[in-house]
Amino acid sequence: MLRINSALLEEIIANVEHFSDECCGFLFGHDMYGDRTLTKTMVAKNVTQGERHREFEIAPLDYLKAERFAEQNNLALVGIYHSHPNCPAIPSERDRLCAQPYLSYIIVSVMNNKFADIRSWRLNADFQFEEEKINN
Amino acid sequence: MATVFIPTPLRKFTNNTAKVEAEGNNVSEVVKALTNSYPELKRHLVNADGRIPSFINIFVGDDDIRSLQQEQTPVKENSQISIVPAIAGGKPVSKL
Numbered sequence: 570m571l572r573i574n575s576a577l578l579e580e581i582i583a584n585v586e587h588f589s590d591e592c593c594g595f596l597f598g599h600d601m602y603g604d605r606t607l608t609k610t611m612v613a614k615n616v617t618q619g620e621r622h623r624e625f626e627i628a629p630l631d632y633l634k635a636e637r638f639a640e641q642n643n644l645a646l647v648g649i650y651h652s653h654p655n656c657p658a659i660p661s662e663r664d665r666l667c668a669q670p671y672l673s674y675i676i677v678s679v680m681n682n683k684f685a686d687i688r689s690w691r692l693n694a695d696f697q698f699e700e701e702k703i704n705n
Numbered sequence: 706m707a708t709v710f711i712p713t714p715l716r717k718f719t720n721n722t723a724k725v726e727a728e729g730n731n732v733s734e735v736v737k738a739l740t741n742s743y744p745e746l747k748r749h750l751v752n753a754d755g756r757i758p759s760f761i762n763i764f765v766g767d768d769d770i771r772s773l774q775q776e777q778t779p780v781k782e783n784s785q786i787s788i789v790p791a792i793a794g795g796k797p798v799s800k801l
Contacts, residue, residue: 591795617793624795629762629769633789636712640723646713653796664794667760669714674794 570702571648571673571689572606578705582684584612585652585677590621595635596648596673605647605673611635624663625651648673648689655680658688660698668692673701707735707780710787718745727786732763733776735786750788762789 573581585592593615598607613635617626627649639646649672653659658678660668668674670692678686689701706726711719719725727742729735736757740747752758756776763770763778764787770778780786 593792617795619795623797624793626791626793629764629789629791630767632712632792633764633767633787636710636787636789639713649792651794656796661795661797664796667791667793669712669790669792671714671717 570604570704571675572604572704574607575705577607577610578687580610581650581675582677582687584610585650586679586684587682588652588679589654589682591615591617591623591625591652591654593625593627593649593651595646596650596675597635597639597642597644598647600645600647607647608644609642610650611638622654623656646672648675650675650677652677652679654682658686660690664690665692665696665698668696668698670696674698675703706782707784707786709735709739710785712788712790714790715746715749715788718749719743729780731774731776731780732757732765732770732778732786735780736763736776760791762791763787764789 594613595611596607597609613627615625616628617624658676674690689703690698691701693699706728709725709727727735727738729738
């Protein structure tokens with residue numbers, strides 16, 4: 570389960586809602602045996618060299634800084650969020666192939682620049698995504 | 706020995722330890738020592754050709770080894786090495 574309070578949920582949505590390009594960021598919080606609580610989000614720059622309206626990539630140094638931020642603030646880097654403009658909040662095959670174990674992957678569906686849906690996913694032992702329930 | 710920072714997604718293979726020590730004169734040797742100590746890391750850090758896969762970035766300090774001497778980048782006793790997984794994705798090609 571992934572617990573997100575309404576303020577953080579609104580923050581994530583506000584960071585992606587009005588953009589036709591894919592937006593992304595980091596999720597920080599605490600993990601108790603897989604039961605996660607988000608306490609902070611951080612916007613990341615989408616640095617993909619591909620088509621930004623359907624791809625995202627986070628610069629390795631930005632990821633490293635996010636890990637350092639988590640360590641310095643006694644938090645866990647528990648996941649990544651990104652948007653799917655005009656597509657459902659379901660991971661694509663590219664999402665799956667690029668995904669890392671452990672991390673929660675929040676996907677926000679944005680239809681015509683309006684929030685439509687938010688869902689979270691995690692890789693299982695077979696490297697397939699399984700939905701993770703979001704509670705607030 | 707150099708200190709190696711293990712990223713969150715790979716810590717389950719290092720007994721949930723974020724920083725481990727590994728010996729080596731260059732990045733290649735450090736990765737080899739690391740995977741000898743933690744064999745489950747090998748599938749994530751070494752490809753079939755014995756090289757570091759493209760979806761893994763290695764930093765020495767704040768420098769990506771791709772901008773240095775790649776896997777032959779020298780490592781000192783006090784070097785801080787970080788393993789950084791590529792973070793990327795994207796929506797399906799077809800639109801709703």
